Amino acid sequence: MELTGGQAVVRSLIKSGVNQIYGLPGVQNDWLYNALYDYRDEIRVIHTRHEQGAGYMALGHYLATGEKAVYNIVPGPGFLNSCGALSTIWGLNAKVMCLVGQIPQKVQGKGYGVLHEIPDQMGILKSLTKWAKKVDSPASIPNIISQAFTQLDSGRPRPVGVEVSMDVLSGKEDVSFDGFSVDSIMPIVDEAAIDKAIELIKQAKNPLVFVAGGAMHASDEVRAFVEYIQSPVFAYRTGKGIVPSSHYLSYPVPAAHMLWKDCDLCISIGSHARMPLMKWGQDDSLKYLSINVDESAHDRMRKADVKITGDSKEVLTILNTQLKSSMNERPSKEKEMKAFAQAWNEQVTYLEPQKSYLDMIREELPADGILVDELTQVGFASRIVWNTELPRTYLCTGHMGTLGWGFQTALGAKAARPDATVISVAGDGGFMFGVQELATAVQHKLGVIVLLFNNNLFGNVRSMQERLYDNRVIATDLHNPDFVKMAHAFGANSTRVHSMEDLRKAIRDASGESLPTVIEIPVGNDWPSTNKFKALPKVK
Template sequence: MAKLTGGQIVVRSLIKQGVKIVFGLPGVQNDWLYNAFYDYQDEITVIHTRHEQGVGYMALGYYLASGKTAVYNVVPGPGFLNSSAALLTAYGLNAKVLALVGQTPLKTQGKGWGVLHESKDQLGIMKRLTKYSDKVNDIKEIPHKIQKSFQEMETGRPQPVGLEISMDLLMSSDEMAFPALEKEKQEIEIDTSIVNRIAEALIHAKNPLIFVGSGAMDASEEITALANYMQIPVFAYRTGKGIVSSRNYLSHPVPAAYELWKEADVVVGIGSHVRMPILKWGTDEHLSFISVNIDINDHDKIMTPNIALTANAAQASKAILETLKNKIPQRTSREKEMQVLKASWKEKTAYLEPQATYLRIIREELPDDGIFVDELTQVGFASRMLWEAYAPRTYLSTGYMGTLGWGFPTALGAKIAKPELPVITVCGDGGFMFAVQELATAVQHKIGVIICLFNNNAFGNVQNMQINNYGNKVIASDLTNPDFIAMAESYGAHTEKVSDFDSFRQAIQKAKKQELPTLIEIGVGIDMPSTDQFKSMPKLRGVN
């Protein structure tokens, strides 16, 4: 057995779990971990950023684009808290992200001595942001607790986990053997009687609908096959885009379901709570809700389902389809009807200009598997209604967290996960400045993302509402910005400033050929048309 430091044991354990990239920032509590990263740099790469929020968002983007577990490392206290918005967003997005967090020496913890980076009950904070968190109390625990962390992400509902390791354990040493690590694969045994009930409900339904969310991201093939066989329209909003390709006539954005909700008799949520339609459009005794979810505790979060199936989305969809095939032939095509729905939705959203044209140009310049990263800006809001996603993991969104400033650093992580693909994010000037310093990271590590920066010198959406909804009470929404072009060039990034749609397209075409990041600045006003009207659709049914 080799004698290794705690830091080396951590790194060897990560390598054995298949980790090849860690996003992190060094600091004194993690010195011996980074010594180990240096020792094993031929097997594992550290991508370092200019702020701890950057490492968290980059890890999140890496997972969202690839589906592979991501790891980030920060120092304790302020370092951990700087990353916590990204960790919370990962929690909301069901992301497999391991937060590997440093800690003060064991003998100082809980004493309130005021040692560097001390915080009260850091592990307690971490537990509230993750599915599972733990601390290492002895150097010999390290391999087991890292394995346990990965196991928690791989079983049941995938969500982030945290592991705290103190600096004295990282610098201590011991002989350590690494036993073969067997990953338990906990397949949930599907209840065939429930599958049969779902099949019967779909067979007898007159107007069934399917809604998908992030819990169904790895079930694209199975859900598409089920929808095609039964000719059931499928609706996705922020986190479900691309599960069924937008080219499929059965695929629509969630707000378009409004037209069909009143007559829907069976609604199936696959990896989705179906939150917006149920809460905003109402339910009644004529609507049957079927929940397919890997987490048994999530079935009744919004309403109690008539039928609940606990299973992963791919496994469940395949079982339901196989049962249906044994009972009925494939349903007659509804293409003509669904194309009318698509045309109707396009007509309803035609007023969203110039957002629609910007999004159309980006879509045309991205390959089918190119990656688009949403942001909290008007073009980003419109993308939830208008973006056509042709494959899973190609439209990245914060989901219900709505985390302003996530777009640029998350796009960096996505590009690292998929270096062969173009990655484009749309940012407002307000949100972009949250992580503007990561331009240095993008240049240093040659991460060639394309940033479409829509600049109105304001928190534009906020100011628009202040003017139109609150009697022109404009406060705390005007912004003083730098010269974005000069600033980006000072970092070494490529830049383009455009004033029309043709030059915007040309800038994207040019940016796709660059190894380094490109910032494309587009000057806009704050008065872009809002998508808010779709949030205020009146109820269609009496509340059950």
């Protein structure tokens, strides 16, 4: 059938299971948005107020659901505006497609100064994705889009990029979808490596398991594994909820420091186990078992004694079955671990008032509700003391540490899971990076609850200036708007609270609202830091 390139793109997205796209129109993408209009009954457009918002919302969509997500922007400055989000998508191993426009093919690389022309856009796109390709004709679009989604579903999850020039989007050709498919290609699990892993586990007296985002889809399998071998399991920024925080074997990664000295087998599942392996020391007795879909990741922190390359869910399904025929289930450590939990809890009691805020938020947020952290003191503390019962309900920026990501990512989570309560923890500095997306939230009725802790500072940087650099205070004071009036001007709900109970009431009032709610909480900058947990001493 004869289609425009824009129509071929949109039909390919729909055939790939995409029913929502985040983006911004612009002249290079006119024919894409014409097609999105034509197929508006099958695919929804959530348009943002800035390109970074489109990228972060697509990221939030993926993190909250595990579903592939797509965002679209114009080329050049529009694409570059989204690169902070794209780098975070890369760092979080997210299945997100960056669908970017481009100037006409005949003028590319000529330096004519065409609108939005930049040098080597594809080179930048390739550097922030696992796979990227340029479309050169409408007829080639279904094949390239199916390749892109196959890449998203194969091997290590990471973003992909597709670049479509404006003349390709407007051009018409006969386009065929015959044979269109999205496949998943995963490494074949090495049975010999499974056998070696079982021998390591059988010999280990004090194994410790570390999980991260690569095991998020394998929650049941991870839980069955650690229960059978009775190993504590530790998660931090990207692994919370894989095993419920209420489980007697489940703890945040810094808690493992108390057990690391006696650990004789470190098992990482979809994780690098960076903190213990790089910072806490190693000795000759420590063995390392790495389970990772990315073959190149096994030896990144240290050489693995046994490495199993494969999807964590598939690997653990095989490993759990073979463990049952190779060794008896180990006796319960529940009593021992409850004593350990008490000792750990004593170590974090100093984190006040952050802990009290988080405990109260936890009481008000349903188990399937979503908390999105941010680079603010409550956010930092949440990585350690927030209790997460279900996968994909705690969203964190991971190692990328992208200030301002939280509110925008929370909007994507809400768009993908409209029935879930979504709370974004924010500081005044980070919130202002994406404040314009309040307009997006109001327009698309994305009822995210923003808890805005306002100290009128880049507070974390200010604390470092004061404590580490002899009070060399510079460029950290902030002049802020009246956040309540500003939110109201956008059409959002807003209030300011000065007590824990008032905050509790405000959260209850905001729950279920179709419009976003900004709850401002004025605070100081004298809260205790979590930094000591990042610098725990070597014990081996």
